[in-house]
Amino acid sequence: MNKKHRAALIGLGMAHKQHLQSLRELDDRVEIAAAYAPSPARREAFKAANPDLNVTDSLDAILADRSIDVVLLLTPPRSHLDLVERCAAAGKHVLLEKPVEVTAERARKSVEAMDRAGRRFGIMLQYRFRSDSRKLAETIRSGRLGALLSGSASVRWWRPPEYFAQPGRGMKERDGGGVLLTQAIHTLDLFQSLTGPIARVAAMAATSPLRRIDTEDVVAAAVGFANGAIGTIDATTVAYPGFPERIELAFEKGTAVLSAGTLVIHWKEGGEERHGETQGSGGGADPMAFSHHAHKALIADFLDAVDQGREPEVSGREALKVHLLIEALLASAESGKTVTLEG
Numbered sequence: 001m002n003k004k005h006r007a008a009l010i011g012l013g014m015a016h017k018q019h020l021q022s023l024r025e026l027d028d029r030v031e032i033a034a035a036y037a038p039s040p041a042r043r044e045a046f047k048a049a050n051p052d053l054n055v056t057d058s059l060d061a062i063l064a065d066r067s068i069d070v071v072l073l074l075t076p077p078r079s080h081l082d083l084v085e086r087c088a089a090a091g092k093h094v095l096l097e098k099p100v101e102v103t104a105e106r107a108r109k110s111v112e113a114m115d116r117a118g119r120r121f122g123i124m125l126q127y128r129f130r131s132d133s134r135k136l137a138e139t140i141r142s143g144r145l146g147a148l149l150s151g152s153a154s155v156r157w158w159r160p161p162e163y164f165a166q167p168g169r170g171m172k173e174r175d176g177g178g179v180l181l182t183q184a185i186h187t188l189d190l191f192q193s194l195t196g197p198i199a200r201v202a203a204m205a206a207t208s209p210l211r212r213i214d215t216e217d218v219v220a221a222a223v224g225f226a227n228g229a230i231g232t233i234d235a236t237t238v239a240y241p242g243f244p245e246r247i248e249l250a251f252e253k254g255t256a257v258l259s260a261g262t263l264v265i266h267w268k269e270g271g272e273e274r275h276g277e278t279q280g281s282g283g284g285a286d287p288m289a290f291s292h293h294a295h296k297a298l299i300a301d302f303l304d305a306v307d308q309g310r311e312p313e314v315s316g317r318e319a320l321k322v323h324l325l326i327e328a329l330l331a332s333a334e335s336g337k338t339v340t341l342e343g
Contacts, residue, residue, distance in 0.1 A: 011074030022296035088117035102176025132263035132276035146252030151231035158242035170213030178215025205333035
């Protein structure tokens with residue numbers, strides 16, 4: 001029987017709720033040993049809401065505690081590399097809230113630090129663990145749909161002024177990127193995992209006049225897949241009131257559509273398959289208006305990876321793929337030229 005893990009939460013901002021609920025429901029496998037945030041106000045608010053948990057004002061104490069073997073890092077993106085390196089040096093396994101870092105190069109350094117330490121490194125890109133996503137991935141792997149011919153990913157979300165009122169929100173200095181790195185990254189990661197490698201992109205990006213930020217909030221691109229198929233990417237946070245993200249993949253034998261937790265496969269030979277249930281995605285004014293179930297499934301896979309000595313399904317190295325895609329999209333938009341991706 002596998003041992004029960006002791007985990008620490010580092011970062012108690014908006015992202016912690018789904019992680020916390022998931023950990024509580026996995027209490028047969030993991031114990032929440034400590035929670036930390038640099039902000040006294042956030043520590044106090046977390047303690048008031050969770051009086052049964054140990055809230056500490058010392059990150060060093062968490063890292064020095066050898067009984068804590070798992071850390072969930074839920075801090076702003078630009079802090080990730082430093083904290084991952086410190087966790088690696090302390091011998092902790094790390095599950096990191098997306099993105100890995102603000103650039104692909106810093107993300108790669110995080111992966112390398114965890115590799116050197118021989119610890120497991122997972123990234124919270126939970127869309128892969130939705131039941132509809134799992135079903136489509138399984139169907140594609142089976143070969144029943146045939147080869148991909150065309151694919152599109154659309155993330156037409158809305159973020160209100162209140163969202164950007166938090167200091168640094170939407171700014172490169174804090175977040176490292178805009179709609180691609182902060183919001184659409186989940187859909188882009190899932191999209192690429194289903195389609196196979198994207199070989200080249202031709203993109204346009206802009207910052208709308210709706211908010212005072214220095215990152216992109218409108219992006220459109222044509223993409224070419226490694227197998228010769230072509231498609232599109234459309235991502236924005238200016239589409240009021242916010243709409244479910246949508247992935248549409250046209251194959252030789254049918255078309256699959258993922259949207260709002262549901263999968264519909266339209267078969268050329270006749271008939272439809274439907275899977276999943278409509279659910280929130282956080283695409284509107286409340287970014288956290290979605291179920292924690294995919295978080296829970298990803299955390300369970302991460303714990304399995306620790307127990308089995310294998311890579312988690314969404315490892316740090318696997319997550320580098322979506323970082324490289326995002327950087328290629330932005331480079332194409334800046335240069336006005338088609339950009340070829342590595343590999």
